[in-house]
Amino acid sequence: MMRSSSATSFASKRCRAPQETIILKITNLEDGAIDIYKMGAHVHLKKLMLAYCQRRNLDYRTLRFIYNGSFLKPRQTPAQLLMQNDDTIVTLMERGTA
Amino acid sequence: LLAFRQIPALLAKLKHTAELPTLLDISGVDIPTHGSVSLADVHDAEFSTSNTNARRTRKKSVVLNATTTSPNEQSNDSFSHQLQQLTQQLHALTEKHNNLEQMSSKHNLRNLSSIRLRQSRKKKASSSQLPTGAVPTHTFPPTPPAIRLNPSQWTPPATTSAPPISPEYTLHRPSPPAKTNFSPLISQYGVERHNNQGADARDYVHPSTPTDVHTSFHKSPSTIEVILQPIHALRQNHAIITCHPQAASHNVVNHWLATDPPSTILPAELSDNYIQSVLKELSAHAAPPTGETALHPKTDTTTAAKSSNGQPLEGPDKEQVDNNVGDMAVVDKAVVDMTAVEGNSVENTTILGSNDVDCSVVDSQAQCEERGTTSKVLYSKVMDRNIVDKGVQSDHHGNVADHMLVDKDAVAVKSAKKVPLHSISADTLKANNDSVNMKTTVEGNSPIPVLTEQTPSPPKTKLYYRRNARRIVLEEETQELSNGSPPPTRQSHFPSQMETLLAYAMRKKTSPSRQYGFPINTLLLLGSAYTPFSNNSTHYTKDCGAFDNNFLLELAASKSWTSTRHMEVLMAWLRTKQTSMEEEEIISFCDPSLIGYFLAKQRKFSAAKAPKRLRWDELRPIAEAPGSRWVKDMQTLYEKKYWVGLAINISIGSIEILDPLPSLKDKRKIATWMRPICEMLPYAVNSLCTQASQGIGLTPYVWHVVQDIYVNARTGDCGLVAIKFMEMHAAGDPEPHMFGLTDAMVDDFRKQYAMDLYRDLVIPLYFNPTV
Numbered sequence: 001m002m003r004s005s006s007a008t009s010f011a012s013k014r015c016r017a018p019q020e021t022i023i024l025k026i027t028n029l030e031d032g033a034i035d036i037y038k039m040g041a042h043v044h045l046k047k048l049m050l051a052y053c054q055r056r057n058l059d060y061r062t063l064r065f066i067y068n069g070s071f072l073k074p075r076q077t078p079a080q081l082l083m084q085n086d087d088t089i090v091t092l093m094e095r096g097t098a
Numbered sequence: 099l100l101a102f103r104q105i106p107a108l109l110a111k112l113k114h115t116a117e118l119p120t121l122l123d124i125s126g127v128d129i130p131t132h133g134s135v136s137l138a139d140v141h142d143a144e145f146s147t148s149n150t151n152a153r154r155t156r157k158k159s160v161v162l163n164a165t166t167t168s169p170n171e172q173s174n175d176s177f178s179h180q181l182q183q184l185t186q187q188l189h190a191l192t193e194k195h196n197n198l199e200q201m202s203s204k205h206n207l208r209n210l211s212s213i214r215l216r217q218s219r220k221k222k223a224s225s226s227q228l229p230t231g232a233v234p235t236h237t238f239p240p241t242p243p244a245i246r247l248n249p250s251q252w253t254p255p256a257t258t259s260a261p262p263i264s265p266e267y268t269l270h271r272p273s274p275p276a277k278t279n280f281s282p283l284i285s286q287y288g289v290e291r292h293n294n295q296g297a298d299a300r301d302y303v304h305p306s307t308p309t310d311v312h313t314s315f316h317k318s319p320s321t322i323e324v325i326l327q328p329i330h331a332l333r334q335n336h337a338i339i340t341c342h343p344q345a346a347s348h349n350v351v352n353h354w355l356a357t358d359p360p361s362t363i364l365p366a367e368l369s370d371n372y373i374q375s376v377l378k379e380l381s382a383h384a385a386p387p388t389g390e391t392a393l394h395p396k397t398d399t400t401t402a403a404k405s406s407n408g409q410p411l412e413g414p415d416k417e418q419v420d421n422n423v424g425d426m427a428v429v430d431k432a433v434v435d436m437t438a439v440e441g442n443s444v445e446n447t448t449i450l451g452s453n454d455v456d457c458s459v460v461d462s463q464a465q466c467e468e469r470g471t472t473s474k475v476l477y478s479k480v481m482d483r484n485i486v487d488k489g490v491q492s493d494h495h496g497n498v499a500d501h502m503l504v505d506k507d508a509v510a511v512k513s514a515k516k517v518p519l520h521s522i523s524a525d526t527l528k529a530n531n532d533s534v535n536m537k538t539t540v541e542g543n544s545p546i547p548v549l550t551e552q553t554p555s556p557p558k559t560k561l562y563y564r565r566n567a568r569r570i571v572l573e574e575e576t577q578e579l580s581n582g583s584p585p586p587t588r589q590s591h592f593p594s595q596m597e598t599l600l601a602y603a604m605r606k607k608t609s610p611s612r613q614y615g616f617p618i619n620t621l622l623l624l625g626s627a628y629t630p631f632s633n634n635s636t637h638y639t640k641d642c643g644a645f646d647n648n649f650l651l652e653l654a655a656s657k658s659w660t661s662t663r664h665m666e667v668l669m670a671w672l673r674t675k676q677t678s679m680e681e682e683e684i685i686s687f688c689d690p691s692l693i694g695y696f697l698a699k700q701r702k703f704s705a706a707k708a709p710k711r712l713r714w715d716e717l718r719p720i721a722e723a724p725g726s727r728w729v730k731d732m733q734t735l736y737e738k739k740y741w742v743g744l745a746i747n748i749s750i751g752s753i754e755i756l757d758p759l760p761s762l763k764d765k766r767k768i769a770t771w772m773r774p775i776c777e778m779l780p781y782a783v784n785s786l787c788t789q790a791s792q793g794i795g796l797t798p799y800v801w802h803v804v805q806d807i808y809v810n811a812r813t814g815d816c817g818l819v820a821i822k823f824m825e826m827h828a829a830g831d832p833e834p835h836m837f838g839l840t841d842a843m844v845d846d847f848r849k850q851y852a853m854d855l856y857r858d859l860v861i862p863l864y865f866n867p868t869v
Contacts, residue, residue, distance in 0.1 A: 019581075023576065028698075029694075029695060029698035029699060029716070030697075030698040032702070035575070035577070036575055036576040036577065037576065037577050037578070037579055038576050038577070038578040038579065039578070039579040039581070040579070040581040042581075043579065043581050047579050048579060051577065051579055055577070064666075064691055066691065066716075069718070071643055071666075073638070073643060073644065074644070075638065090695075090716055092691050092694045092695065092698065093694065094661070094662035094663070094690075094694075095662045095665075095690050095693075095694060096661075096662060096739075097659045097660065097661040097662070098659065098660065098739060098740040098741050098814075098816055098817060
């Protein structure tokens with residue numbers, strides 16, 4: 001959710017190489033656990049979400065991934081969102097059904 | 099004196115006194131026995147210096163072997179004879195002990211007890227038959243005690259008199275214990291003696307891992323005993339010697355054993371001072387062979403720790419250098435820790451950044467190093483001089499740059515570049531001697547450490563572990579996702595003919611939901627067999643995420659439970675509808691995730707001593723977004739088993755709860771739910787929107803439940819009703835007001851919400867808005 005201050009710099013808006021990798025952190029706000037993933041910059045974030053849910057034994061449909069104040073979509077890529085190394089994605093559990 | 103004079107007369111009265119030695123025969127050799135002796139004669143005989151030694155010697159011999167020794171046989175120079183007698187006694191006792199052991203193994207316990215009983219009876223009988231003047235025989239314990247020998251009179255055993263075979267030692271390095279990739283606590287080497295039969299006797303052999311890694315000598319209980327026991331024990335058995343950095347003089351001992359046969363006799367007096375003196379002597383004997391002098395880095399006594407001006411170090415600095423020997427290699431801006439030498443190559447070379455250098459180590463060793471020079475290595479872990487003898491390059495020469503990591507945050511090189519032994523020439527070693535000298539000095543003027551069993555000191559790279567622990571953890575826990583299998587490509591949705599007609603009909607209507615008038619034609623289309631939504635394809639919208647047709651149908655169905663996803667999409671849709679109040683940034687719609695964020699941070703907030711220092715950066719994009727800026731009022735949802743709407747007035751610090759069913763929960767439970775939000779919201783607002791929080795500061799917000807509104811007692815409608823309440827609250831509670839809603843209206847605006855979402859979110863995905 002929090003983005004580095006250098007996101008607006010020129011380096012952050014550069015085109016990424018096809019094989020460039022990026023390290024992202026996923027933080028669960030409820031327990032504060034941090035998971036670190038290294039993935040390609042042009043890989044869909046759905047792979048990251050599924051890997052996180054599988055690692056944490058969570059239901060993919062009940063999790064919300066928030067980055068920079070907005071929900072992440074499965075088809076987005078880190079390159080599209082201009083993510084930088086060590087950027088943090090926040091996860092929240094949905095409140096349920098009523 | 100009178101009594102003393104009466105002793106011969108008394109002894110003469112005893113039977114068989116002539117056959118047995120008398121007390122005077124034993125102890126008073128020079129004392130006259132007749133009665134005409136004057137007192138002066140007795141005094142001279144007692145205190146004459148010439149007879150004192152003889153008397154003492156005689157007494158000692160009597161104590162040791164009273165029945166066999168004769169006073170006339172004793173003399174001052176008969177020590178070797180005594181030694182032989184003592185050896186015979188020891189052999190006899192050992193044989194007796196062995197016989198007893200054999201007997202005990204042969205007989206059962208009952209027989210053994212009977213034998214002991216018989217032996218005790220015989221002993222009693224023999225003691226009763228002893229003459230009065232006889233001295234009882236000294237009985238030794240089963241295990242022979244340590245014999246104190248005079249070093250000047252010790253005769254070396256016959257085996258040592260054989261011509262010395264020039265021995266060869268093979269350096270053993272057992273497999274290191276399973277630890278991290280960094281420097282191990284201890285390195286062990288074994289020195290095994292060979293008979294110089296093989297040409298490559300100096301090749302490295304890998305024996306099995308010793309059992310106790312902390313014991314210096316694995317075959318002996320004590321290091322000192324192994325060192326100072328008779329030398330032939332070391333000559334016959336190979337001794338595995340631990341090359342602990344602080345006990346580097348082991349190698350000196352082995353080298354001494356290899357090159358110089360023992361010519362001195364080591365006593366068993368194991369005082370510390372004596373051990374140190376012996377070790378000094380050993381180190382003095384440890385001069386390198388003549389032919390290998392060029393290969394030796396100056397690591398011995400000749401190159402003791404010296405300062406830059408060549409003066410030997412004194413005091414604790416030198417000791418610290420000695421303690422640091424064999425621990426790490428300090429390069430100018432890196433630390434090279436040669437942790438292991440395996441085979442004929444150097445492995446596990448750890449190269450650390452300059453930030454990771456232990457300053458104390460650097461400072462202490464820097465005194466030995468010429469400051470400003472270009473030599474890169476201050477010290478390498480060459481605590482075993484045998485390694486150097488065999489030409490193992492410990493990477494402390496000019497090749498450091500090949501392995502040095504430029505990145506200061508680098509962790510370690512798990513497997514550094516292997517340098518084969520044959521690639522190292524003697525000239526290279528000789529040329530680099532100047533850069534390696536004075537680093538591995540243990541001997542010389544510095545105090546020599548005592549070889550004792552000691553636990554290894556913690557590695558000097560502990561600081562390095564601490565500083566880079568986070569980095570290490572990151573590397574260990576990082577899960578790498580492959581790029582090879584992208585998610586399956588989705589099939590794009592093409593609207594059917596019915597959907598095209600529905601889109602055309604809805605385009606003609608002008609925002610029916612805003613007028614609270616329901617478009618009958620679209621509802622009829624929606625209700626007539628749901629033909630437009632038969633294809634359950636997913637719609638990926640721009641602002642509200644992805645949802646499919648079933649999502650819309652669930653939303654339109656009455657009494658159907660509303661999920662968090664419904665709430666999120668509806669709130670996002672409301673946020674996109676720019677009203678006049680939203681354009682003025684007076685009001686904003688927030689997701690239920692805002693409340694989830696507060697609830698997730700509740701534990702950290704309650705545990706914080708200074709809650710004001712908590713960071714709310716995760717909320718900053720929400721609070722400062724153009725469409726949902728926190729200025730005055732904020733509408734959000736709170737779900738605790740059922741949905742309620744929260745109208746938060748930031749300027750006055752109050753929260754209005756728009757509860758569709760207020761009677762469901764009492765005020766106490768509502769207060770429990772609302773307390774974290776009321777306490778944490780002022781801090782978040784103060785951190786993110788300073789202007790909005792000027793009026794109230796950090797005072798907890800107050801809450802109250804809005805009364806006299808529509809009560810929805812049906813299940814599944816609470817979420818939609820709460821959204822409708824918030825929409826009407828933001829619009830100023832227009833007609834029919836919040837208390838004027840009915841259940842029929844709820845069913846209608848559920849369908850209306852579904853159609854509005856379809857019209858505003860789905861149709862723009864497939865149809866050109868200009869058509």
